[in-house]
Amino acid sequence: MTSLQLSAKEEMVERFLDAAARGDLTQVSTLLSNAASLINETGYSGWTALMFAARNGHYHVVEALLSHGCDKFSVNSSSHTAFDIAKFWGHRHISDLLGRTDDRCQRVLPGSDLNQHENYFNRETLDRLAVKRTDKVWLEAKQNNPDTVYLLFSNLSPMVNSSQEDDNARVETKLCRFRYEAVKELLEKPATVLIFLGVEKRKKPSSSSSKTEDGVQEPPAWFAISTNEDPAALLKLCREKNCSFPKLPNRDLLKFSEEEAGVVAQARSTLAWHDRYSFCPTCGSSTKLEEGGYKRSCLNSDCRSLKGVHSTCYPQVCPVVIMLVIHPDGNQCLLGRKKIFPAGMFSCLAGFIEPGEAIEEAVRREVEEESGVKVGPVQYVSCQPWPMPSNLMIGCMAVAISTDIKVDENEIEEARWFPRQQVIDSLCRGASPAFFVPPRQTIAHQLIKHWIGMNSNL
Amino acid sequence: MTSLQLSAKEEMVERFLDAAARGDLTQVSTLLSNAASLINETGYSGWTALMFAARNGHYHVVEALLSHGCDKFSVNSSSHTAFDIAKFWGHRHISDLLGRTDDRCQRVLPGSDLNQHENYFNRETLDRLAVKRTDKVWLEAKQNNPDTVYLLFSNLSPMVNSSQEDDNARVETKLCRFRYEAVKELLEKPATVLIFLGVEKRKKPSSSSSKTEDGVQEPPAWFAISTNEDPAALLKLCREKNCSFPKLPNRDLLKFSEEEAGVVAQARSTLAWHDRYSFCPTCGSSTKLEEGGYKRSCLNSDCRSLKGVHSTCYPQVCPVVIMLVIHPDGNQCLLGRKKIFPAGMFSCLAGFIEPGEAIEEAVRREVEEESGVKVGPVQYVSCQPWPMPSNLMIGCMAVAISTDIKVDENEIEEARWFPRQQVIDSLCRGASPAFFVPPRQTIAHQLIKHWIGMNSNL
Numbered sequence: 001m002t003s004l005q006l007s008a009k010e011e012m013v014e015r016f017l018d019a020a021a022r023g024d025l026t027q028v029s030t031l032l033s034n035a036a037s038l039i040n041e042t043g044y045s046g047w048t049a050l051m052f053a054a055r056n057g058h059y060h061v062v063e064a065l066l067s068h069g070c071d072k073f074s075v076n077s078s079s080h081t082a083f084d085i086a087k088f089w090g091h092r093h094i095s096d097l098l099g100r101t102d103d104r105c106q107r108v109l110p111g112s113d114l115n116q117h118e119n120y121f122n123r124e125t126l127d128r129l130a131v132k133r134t135d136k137v138w139l140e141a142k143q144n145n146p147d148t149v150y151l152l153f154s155n156l157s158p159m160v161n162s163s164q165e166d167d168n169a170r171v172e173t174k175l176c177r178f179r180y181e182a183v184k185e186l187l188e189k190p191a192t193v194l195i196f197l198g199v200e201k202r203k204k205p206s207s208s209s210s211k212t213e214d215g216v217q218e219p220p221a222w223f224a225i226s227t228n229e230d231p232a233a234l235l236k237l238c239r240e241k242n243c244s245f246p247k248l249p250n251r252d253l254l255k256f257s258e259e260e261a262g263v264v265a266q267a268r269s270t271l272a273w274h275d276r277y278s279f280c281p282t283c284g285s286s287t288k289l290e291e292g293g294y295k296r297s298c299l300n301s302d303c304r305s306l307k308g309v310h311s312t313c314y315p316q317v318c319p320v321v322i323m324l325v326i327h328p329d330g331n332q333c334l335l336g337r338k339k340i341f342p343a344g345m346f347s348c349l350a351g352f353i354e355p356g357e358a359i360e361e362a363v364r365r366e367v368e369e370e371s372g373v374k375v376g377p378v379q380y381v382s383c384q385p386w387p388m389p390s391n392l393m394i395g396c397m398a399v400a401i402s403t404d405i406k407v408d409e410n411e412i413e414e415a416r417w418f419p420r421q422q423v424i425d426s427l428c429r430g431a432s433p434a435f436f437v438p439p440r441q442t443i444a445h446q447l448i449k450h451w452i453g454m455n456s457n458l
Numbered sequence: 459m460t461s462l463q464l465s466a467k468e469e470m471v472e473r474f475l476d477a478a479a480r481g482d483l484t485q486v487s488t489l490l491s492n493a494a495s496l497i498n499e500t501g502y503s504g505w506t507a508l509m510f511a512a513r514n515g516h517y518h519v520v521e522a523l524l525s526h527g528c529d530k531f532s533v534n535s536s537s538h539t540a541f542d543i544a545k546f547w548g549h550r551h552i553s554d555l556l557g558r559t560d561d562r563c564q565r566v567l568p569g570s571d572l573n574q575h576e577n578y579f580n581r582e583t584l585d586r587l588a589v590k591r592t593d594k595v596w597l598e599a600k601q602n603n604p605d606t607v608y609l610l611f612s613n614l615s616p617m618v619n620s621s622q623e624d625d626n627a628r629v630e631t632k633l634c635r636f637r638y639e640a641v642k643e644l645l646e647k648p649a650t651v652l653i654f655l656g657v658e659k660r661k662k663p664s665s666s667s668s669k670t671e672d673g674v675q676e677p678p679a680w681f682a683i684s685t686n687e688d689p690a691a692l693l694k695l696c697r698e699k700n701c702s703f704p705k706l707p708n709r710d711l712l713k714f715s716e717e718e719a720g721v722v723a724q725a726r727s728t729l730a731w732h733d734r735y736s737f738c739p740t741c742g743s744s745t746k747l748e749e750g751g752y753k754r755s756c757l758n759s760d761c762r763s764l765k766g767v768h769s770t771c772y773p774q775v776c777p778v779v780i781m782l783v784i785h786p787d788g789n790q791c792l793l794g795r796k797k798i799f800p801a802g803m804f805s806c807l808a809g810f811i812e813p814g815e816a817i818e819e820a821v822r823r824e825v826e827e828e829s830g831v832k833v834g835p836v837q838y839v840s841c842q843p844w845p846m847p848s849n850l851m852i853g854c855m856a857v858a859i860s861t862d863i864k865v866d867e868n869e870i871e872e873a874r875w876f877p878r879q880q881v882i883d884s885l886c887r888g889a890s891p892a893f894f895v896p897p898r899q900t901i902a903h904q905l906i907k908h909w910i911g912m913n914s915n916l
Contacts, residue, residue: 108788108857122816130827131866266814273813276763276770279742281735286742294812305734311776311847312734315813318769319777319850330566353850354752355731355773356724356843358580369588380838385814389769392777392811399566408589 013041020049020065023058032068039070046076054086054094062086062094072098078440079118079258087453095453119384119395120254120441123262126198126222133292139196142221143180143187150178151197151263152186153226153271154234156389157245158264161238162255173246173255175263176238183237186227193274196292197222197266224267224293226274249388254441261441265387270294272389273315280305281312316390321362322350323396324447325375327403327417333451334373334400335437336407336415346418346435348444350393363396371415372406375399381450384443395443397451424452471499478507478523481516490526497528504534512544512552520544520552530556536898545911553911577842577853578712578899581720584656584680591750597654600679601638601645608636609655609721610644611684611729612692614847615703616722619696620713631704631713633721634696641695644685651732654750655680655724682725682751684732707846712899719899723845728752730847731773738763739770774848779820780808781854782905783833785861785875791909792831792858793895794865794873804874804893806902808851821854829873830864833857839908842901853901855909882910 012031016038019027028049031038042048050070053061062082066072075081080088086095132138142148152159159176186192200219227234235243246252253264270293277296280287285300295313298305305312325334335346351366353359360378367375375398384393407415418435426433427449438444470489474496477485486507489496500506508528511519520540524530533539538546544553590596600606610617617634644650658677685692693701704710711722728751735754738745743758753771756763763770783792793804809824811817818836825833833856842851865873876893884891885907896902 108784108786119816121814122819124815124819124823128812128823130823131868262814264814266812269813276768277739279737279739281737281739281770284737284742284744310734311774312739314810316769316774317777317811317813317815319775326566328566352772353775354586354724355727355775355848356579356720356722356845357582357775357850358577358843359841359850359852361580361582365582365586365588383817385816387814390813392815392817394817410589 013038013043016041017043017047017049017052020058020061021052021056023053023056023061025058025060025064028061028064032064036068039065039068040074042074042076045078046074048074048076048082050074050082051076051080051085054082054091054098055089057086057089057091057094059091059094059097062097066097084453088449090453118258119382119443119446120258121261121265121385121387122383123258124266125201125259125262126266127201128198128266129196130294133196133294139292142196143194143223145221146179146181147220148180149220149222150180150183151175151222151224151267152178152183152234152237153224153267154228154231154245156226156268156272156275157247157249157252158224158267159234159238159243159245160252160256161240161243163242171255172257173252175256175260176240176243178237183225186225186229189227189229191228193226193271193289194293195224195226195267195270196294197224197263222263224271226271253387254439265385268387269317269385269390270315272387276389277316282310317385318391319353319359320350320386320391320393321353321359321366321396322348322393322443322447323363323367323375323378323398324348324444324451325367325371325373325398325400326451327400331420332417333420333423333448334367334371334405334415335418335435335448336371336412338411339413341413344435345438346414346416347438347442348447349412349415350444353394359394359396363398367398367400370408370411372402372404372408373400373415374402376401381447382443384446386443393443395447397447420452423448427452471496471501474499475501475505475507475510478516478519479510479514481511481514481519483516483518483522486519486522490522494526497523497526498532500532500534503536504532506532506534506540508532508540509534509538509543512540512549512556513547515544515547515549515552517549517552517555520555524555542911546907548911576716577840577901577904578716579719579723579843579845580841581716582724583659583717583720584724585659586656586724587654588752591654591752597750600654601652601681603679604637604639605678606638607678607680608638608641609633609680609682609725610636610641610692610695611682611725612686612689612703614684614726614730614733615705615707615710616682616725617692617696617701617703618710618714619698619701621700629713630715631710633714633718634698634701636695641683644683644687647685647687649686651684651729651747652751653682653684653725653728654752655682655721680721682729684729711845712897723843726845727775727843727848728773730845734847735774740768775843776849777811777817778808778844778849778851779811779817779824779854780806780851780901780905781821781825781833781836781856782806782902782909783825783829783831783856783858784909785858789878790875791878791881791906792825792829792863792873793876793893794829794870796869797871799871802893803896804872804876805896805900806853806905807870807873808902811852817852817854821856825856825858828866828869830860830862830866831858831873832860834859839905840901842904844901851901853905855905878910881906885910 016031050065083098160173161176162173199221202219231245280298282305283300283303285298287296287298290297336349337346349370353362363378364375367373378396378398381395386393405415422434474489508523541556618631619634620631657679660677689703738756740763741758741761743756745754745756748755794807795804807828811820821836822833825831836854836856839853844851863873880892
């Protein structure tokens, strides 16, 4: 394809997207009948014609694009589908149309959302292949395999490469990936912790993957290494410039692509467990690492933890509820701030689930403890693994049945009912917003967006 | 009220319930116009007229009872509402009517289910009052208070009283409750673990509660005591007959009332944590119990766990996914059995959530690992704290996108697709069912029932 052809095609895509954005049904249909391949083309930031039509509330264009078989599940560079966009901008007739599905799954499980939430840290690009964790021979072969990818952690931070992007000065963080040759000396050190993360999920075998004895190609395996060697010396292992071990996980670990974020969540939370659980909690003895880094067994042969299966030997995950509480009038939400938050930031209330407690009860208890507000119905929305160090954030919407606020000052500094319009201004970063919410990578942000999109009249 | 009056009233209730069960709208209306107080009367096993009408599919009677203002949220002795009953028996037009709500909450949070699932072990009858856990003076006053209730645990089993009920030979298990005088010697023993469970949730102050200095009555506090004293000697502390420490938690802890089950879940899972986490996992030193039994602090003053807040110091809850996987044809579900199950029993698949993993991803991974079946959409249904020893069961429905079964024999013995009718036969204990499912107290049972009720054509 010559550059001339490319630009002609680009121009056609531009016209097509523009027609969809303007709601020009005639032109959309004409262009499609001339070039059916336009249907899923994307423009700036990965926006499709369907997204533009959904953004601007053009119902008939959305309908026409769907009938031409467009992919309604594709996402733009902010990971939003046309459905998300219609919901956010309050075009409910369009979000209903896009949410509707005559798909098999919807018949089998009414109300199931094919278009399921995916929060930052949620994406799994690796198959964890837990069955191989006990296969020492297989694991060792993978360790020595030249295709294997190693990530390097120091003090629970992964080594990353941060490059300034040319156009918009946006900083993108990427994981530094190492091969066996570069890390084999580190692997010999007794203090090194090695975790088998899994193998790449792949549909088609690629040329870079290795062949097993029967000729079947296996996708590359990934490992995480945690070491207490001097970080400055470790950085020299990498050939790229601008490498570092980020210092502020709550900020710096939110700059990866969705794909890498999922791997970071898995590796960091498992390594955090090794960091804090080196000793057997049942008898206080030292432990040894087993099963590809997913088990620690007590070295005291008399220990009770060696009889039967005990949770003390496996990585801990702490379930946390995080909830957006809606005022009984439906037009305000309850947000709070901790002293340690940046000035002006408010977020959803949250707290650890206690033993013997259901998710919904934990929501009610935490909200009442922290803010004095009583909660009625609770609805699960989505969840997010949060590797600081190893939480599972369970995100819910809840309806208040009382409105007086009485803050527990040990927990939070302030809690307030925020009117919907103020929340929208804050999300859209309008002129001098009264407050701001945590960034889009957090489930708190997504819960707030979920509410705004839910029955907005924007 | 004389016995004659009582029996006349009983007869009227009987006629009213019978009319509702037969769908006799005229008689229901006539009886209600004569005696409006009939509306919420109950008969055998706590069934209301609404439940009978819902059971037998009498839409117009349900409608009439609702318009007369009957309580649609009341539950029968199996904790089912009329809505549950209509759903179970496949009267979808009636469950839709009963599920519909013009209530504020539904407007505020569309799709929120006022009639939320409550599984066994979920009910919280105590206010945990976490804010008092650090108030040593208050806690000590409560310990010595004559109204305070103590539960006694030996080897993680609560002391219970099991009485044969007169009529139907059903065995009911009740917690043995002690006063301060009976347990004060136990409280002095160094090996005793004491947990503050909370105070009774009460709307009105009762005469049995104690007064504080300002004259406000406070509801009784509850504590759990774990002791390693001789169980036979402990049993003598109780004045009641038929006391024991049950041996098989998975069976014996399912016989409490809903109210007591919730308390048992809280107490047992917290005590199980103390039992297994006596030593600091970060440095291996001994720990001391703090904050009413909700914290263990390391006794080594140099330990990292004393700087900042660390999950190692707080009770562990292990999040587990448990899921009913539906065949793409919508008419079969996937159940599996472990070798340790009783012969003939099949249940939902389940597994621990791993670090860095979302609920929905854990469902997909576990199902594929255990059965080879690939899963698409996943939907949260309800959850259940399971104190064996301290799991949080997160119950989901999922739709399969592949159907071939390949069992991981390390995990389960067998997995099969069961046709809907076979599952219904099993639940209804029809003639020689092909298999059986776990008892109603388990979330597995409730998920299966949820599916059957979902779009059944019974």
